[in-house]
Each structure stands twice: as C-alpha cells, then as structure tokens.
Amino acid sequence: MASKSATVSSFVQSAPPGELSNVVEDIKALAPDEVRSLxxxxxxxxxxxxxxxxxxxxxxxxxxxxxxxxxGGRYFDSISQKSFETASNAQSHTPDTRHADIVRSLLKSFSAAATEHFPSSRFGVFPTDSDSSIAILLVANKYSPQNFWNGRWRSTYLLDPTNNSVTGTIKVDVHYYEDGNVRMSTNKKVEMSGSSPDEIVREIAKAENKFQEALNRAFSTLAEGSFKGLRRQLPVTRQRVEWEKIAGYRLGQDIGGGRSK
Structure with a gap:
C-alpha cells in the first residue's frame, strides 16, 4: 500500500490545469502534516x-x-539569456552549446509561429544535457474558472541537428467541472524533418494544425453521438417540462404539441 506521502504527492501530479492551488487547499484540509513534504x-x-x-x-x-x-535548483531561459531560481534571483546565463546558431534561429522562427497560432503561449528552445539534441517546448494555457473549465496545450519536440529529424509529442488536457467532472487528457506523437529551422517550424505548425482538426472532429462526433445519447431528449415542443406544474398540463396540447381531445 502506498504511503500517505506518496498518495498526497499523487494528488499534486494529477492536478488539472490551473487548479493546483485548489488541490493544495484540499491537502491542507485533509492531510496538513504532509504539506511540508510536497x-x-x-x-x-x-x-x-x-x-x-x-x-x-x-x-x-x-x-x-x-x-x-x-x-542548485536553478533554470535558464534562452530568450532572455538569464538563469533563475523559480521566480527570483535572476542572473545572466549563456548556454554552453555548439548549436547556439540553430537555437537562435529556432527561437526567432518559433516565436512567429507561436504568436500566429496561439492567443497566449510561452515557448523555449534548449540544448539538452548531452548537447546531442535541441528541445523545443511550448505551453499554452486557457483558464476560465467563471465558466467552470480550464485547459492546457503542451508541445515537446527533440531536434537531432545531425540530420534535422524531429520527434515530438503534443499533449492536451482540459477539465470541465460544472455540476460534475469531465476531463479529457490526450496526446499525439509526431515525426518530421526539415532542411532549415524555418522549415522545421513550418512542419511543426502543420502537425499541430492537423492534430487540432482531428480533435475538432472528435468533439463534434461526441457531441452529436455519445454525449447526445446521454442526455434526456426534450419533448417535441423543444421546451423543458416544468415538473412542478405537471398536474396542470393538458397532455395532448401542452406536452405533445397536438390538440387536446
């Protein structure tokens, strides 16, 4: 059986987009002694x-x-050329990589593509630890708690500079929680190549557009098929039945839409 600490940690890992603070508040209420170990x-x-x-x-x-x-628990940002410790203590930092020119070109091309395709997003281009590949990352968040939903799009691509091949994964996580809980978490693996950073970014945009179109078709099918089958159909009048007034309905005219006999 998993320890209490491991169980509480799993709650953090499974937190929906934009809702980590809510999960933490639940943990504080249910297992306050475990918060320090998280x-x-x-x-x-x-x-x-x-x-x-x-x-x-x-x-x-x-x-x-x-x-x-x-x-030392620090991170670096290729765009600003700074290292930082979460959101503090920023310092100048230039990554030690032999692919610096490719990183700069990818940053420029990917910036334009992200602005075009995502209303709000952040991205990064980083040489990996071994300097054998370059990671291209993008995250786009859309939070609408007033409408009871939050969503996140994440893209991860690894470019091999020796042959310009790219392998990647696109992940989408959406949570809808008005009067219930519906969560969709899906991903798509992709492969592509390009002769230049500009072409690689165009291929990435093409793959992401294709995945989004597939999601749109799937949602349409669910709405008209599976989800529609779960809902109680309206009467032929296309109006909801006011059950508290059911005794006063004239069955044929008010509910069935025909004339009372």
Missing part, C-alpha cells in the same frame, strides 16, 4: 506541466522544465 512533488509537477513564472523586472513569463534545469 516540495519534490511541486518541482516535478512544474517541470512536467511547463509551468511559467515572471522574473523580477520582466513582463514576459519564462518556462520551467526538465530541459532547462541547472545545478
């Missing part, structure tokens, strides 16, 4: 979900991920 779980969650933070004196957010970690 730092590793928070770190893992932030890195896996590509959490974003704003550095002091900057209006732009930066990514946190396993691909831009440094020693």
């Amino acid at each position: 730092e590793p779980a928070f770190k893992k969650y932030n890195e896996e979900q590509y959490s974003t933070v704003k550095l002091p004196g900057s209006s732009e957010a930066v990514l946190i991920s396993a691909y831009n970690t440094l020693n």
Whole structure:
C-alpha cells in the first residue's frame, strides 16, 4: 500500500490545469502534516506541466522544465539569456552549446509561429544535457474558472541537428467541472524533418494544425453521438417540462404539441 506521502504527492501530479492551488487547499484540509513534504512533488509537477513564472523586472513569463534545469535548483531561459531560481534571483546565463546558431534561429522562427497560432503561449528552445539534441517546448494555457473549465496545450519536440529529424509529442488536457467532472487528457506523437529551422517550424505548425482538426472532429462526433445519447431528449415542443406544474398540463396540447381531445 502506498504511503500517505506518496498518495498526497499523487494528488499534486494529477492536478488539472490551473487548479493546483485548489488541490493544495484540499491537502491542507485533509492531510496538513504532509504539506511540508510536497516540495519534490511541486518541482516535478512544474517541470512536467511547463509551468511559467515572471522574473523580477520582466513582463514576459519564462518556462520551467526538465530541459532547462541547472545545478542548485536553478533554470535558464534562452530568450532572455538569464538563469533563475523559480521566480527570483535572476542572473545572466549563456548556454554552453555548439548549436547556439540553430537555437537562435529556432527561437526567432518559433516565436512567429507561436504568436500566429496561439492567443497566449510561452515557448523555449534548449540544448539538452548531452548537447546531442535541441528541445523545443511550448505551453499554452486557457483558464476560465467563471465558466467552470480550464485547459492546457503542451508541445515537446527533440531536434537531432545531425540530420534535422524531429520527434515530438503534443499533449492536451482540459477539465470541465460544472455540476460534475469531465476531463479529457490526450496526446499525439509526431515525426518530421526539415532542411532549415524555418522549415522545421513550418512542419511543426502543420502537425499541430492537423492534430487540432482531428480533435475538432472528435468533439463534434461526441457531441452529436455519445454525449447526445446521454442526455434526456426534450419533448417535441423543444421546451423543458416544468415538473412542478405537471398536474396542470393538458397532455395532448401542452406536452405533445397536438390538440387536446
């Protein structure tokens, strides 16, 4: 049986987009003694979900991920050329990589593509620890708690500079929680290649557009098929029945739509 600490940590890892603070409040209420031991779980969650933070004196957010970690619990951002400790203590930092020119070109091309396709997103381009590949990351969050839903799009691509091949995964996580709980978490693996950073980014955009179109078709099918079958059909009048007034209905005219006999 899993320990209480492991169980509580799993709650953090499974928190829906934009709802980590709600989960933490639940943990404080149910297992207050375990909150102090959750730092590793928070770190893992932030890195896996590509959490974003704003550095002091900057209006732009930066990514946190396993691909831009440094020693001592620090991270670095390729765009601002700074390292940071979560959202504080920012310092100048230039990644030590032989692929610096490719990183700069990808940053420029990916910036334009992200702006075109996502209303709100953050991205990063980072050389991996071995410097054998380049990680291209993107996260786009849309939170609408007033309408009881939150969503997150995450893209992870690894470019092999020796042959310009790219492997990647696109992940979408959406949670709808008005009078219930419906969560969709799906992913798509993709492969592509390109002769230049510009072409690679175009292929990435093409793959993401294709995945979004597939999701749109799936949602349409669910709405007209499975979800529709779960709902109680309206009467032929297309009006909801006011059950508290049911005794006063004239069956044929008011409910059936025909004339009372």
